[in-house]
Amino acid sequence: MKRFTASDPRQQGNYRRRCTQAMACLLAAMTFSVVGFTQSSSPKPQSKLLVIGVEGLAPGDLDGAETPVLSRLIREGCANFQVQGEAQDAAGQWASLLTGVRPNKHQLLDGDGLKAKFDQYPLFLQRAKQANPEWLTASLTVEAPTLHDLLAAGSDLRLSLSANIDPVEEAVHYLSRSQLDVLQLHLPAATSSSDLKAAASRMDRDLGRLLQALAARDAAAEEDWLLALILLAKPATGSNPAPSHGLVFFGGKAQGGLQTESWRLTDFAPTVLQHLGVATEAAWKLDGQALPLARTPAPEMVAAPELPETWRVFSQSMPNSVVEIEMRPFRTASGEPMWMSKTEIPWEVYDVFFLQLEKKQEDRDPREDGVSRPSRPVIPVDRGYGHQGYPAIGVSYHAAQEFCRWLSKLSGRTYRLPTPEEWKAACLTGGAGPYATPIQANNLAAYAWYYDNAELRPHPVGSKKPNAWGFHDMHGNVAEWVLTEERKPLVYGGSYMDPAADLAADQWKRMDRSWQKRDPQFPKSKWWLSDGPFIGFRIVCTTPPKP
Structure with missing residues (x-):
């Protein structure tokens, strides 16, 4: 699949038309392949996935920012802001998240992709495409070459955008006009600590636009979208402690509210694969496990000596x-x-x-x-x-x-x-x-x-x-x-x-x-x-x- 780029806003219209035509041709070719060669037409899977990755915006950076949409996602979905990872750089963190294995396995260390073992530990989207080759998938990144290469694996449409193009507008465009099954979107965060609150509020508005696009799809009533938001903190420097990351799931079966159980970046891949109906296998040797996104019942209590009411907390x-x-x-x-x-x-x-x-x-x-x-x-x-x-x-x-x-x-x-x-x-x-x-x-x-x-x-x-x-x-x-x-x-x-x-x-x-x-x-x-x-x-x- 050809890699499309766009940097001049004046060419954005032509660029989008080219990408839309490519998407239409791709969909037609895939439909012909499924019907013409398999002699059967199984219905399109209804479980769909929207992955939104925000790099450089840690959960703690949300304090004091206006984020009403995110608050709703947390309240009605399932989230954890104490997610732990092990990689020392952003590329390694993304690799752990997308493969479900720790750095000692995927070997994407210090951004060196030559040593990575993605043939042995594929990304979750590659596994999903292998199980469902008829699915239509896309990835959009903004000035992030390493991340673009990671997200592109398993994507039918791969768009690398420059900073002067609105990635959310592009995502809304494709969500509105295509039969996508999986869309991965990279949103740039703040470039300095003084911009963090503004970046959090901007991200919240972007989430609102994407939710509106999902709700406006022609087949929205028949689709089961899981929105997966990733807040990937900047890697630790020097002797600073390893940062915590954030994962927010909305839609699908996510209804657990804010969680404090121990989550890790490696749990992301098996979790989204479970939503997509792709069963994980022991032979994959994943380090993560599918997260229980459903609401956890209240802790069970059994009979114990009652304490007087005057002995209050x-x-x-x-x-x-x-x-x-x-x-x-x-x-x-x-x-x-x-x-x-x-x-x-x-x-x-x-x-x-x-x-x-x-x-x-x-x-x-x-x-x-x-x-x-x-x-x-x-x-x-x-x-x-x-x-x-x-x-x-x-x-x-x-x-x-x-x-x-x-x-x-x-x-x-x-x-x-x-x-x-x-x-x-x-x-x-x-x-x-x-x-x-x-x-x-x-x-x-x-x-x-x-x-x-x-x-x-x-x-x-x-x-x-x-x-x-x-x-x-x-x-x-x-x-x-x-x-x-x-x-x-x-x-x-x-x-x-x-x-x-x-x-x-x-x-x-x-x-x-x-x-x-x-x-x-x-x-x-x-x-x-x-x-x-x-x-x-x-x-x-x-x-x-x-x-």
């Missing part, structure tokens, strides 16, 4: 910050009330303590660093796993204790680390274990991140089901500090690195020197665990909330 707020800690009640072994943080302490909460964010900029005292506040670490604090919504990791028990002292002084309540007995009481909800109610060995994966499902990395707090008293991640994700009556630190609950047996409520570990093996300082840091990214903490409060 409260939120601990902080000055000069919007973050809060939800504290939930539980019954100790002695029957007394106590409150524990609903999740492991996440980075956005720990950062307030670590970076003095509760103070105004001019009031922050650098002399506190390493004295009453954590010192600046020698490696990125989140190890590139993720920051917003992820558990604070590599935190020493001394740092966890100082966090509690700081929060107690700040709030006027008494916060501290739990004892082993208190931790187990909140975990087991009055039961005898080994797992929290209603967890059993056969449903552990629904409640915990551990060796079998975590891919050796921590995940956002609260992304698994809670126990019967509403506490998330009591098993797995990161192991949690507790302090014995003899002031000895232990960790309970197991982590993403541990097998299921080590997640039992009666399993614990002592502080190990290997958790600071690579710390180059002498003496070793009392604030950070250089080799303990599987360690976090949660807190308890002994002060009842005010009526």
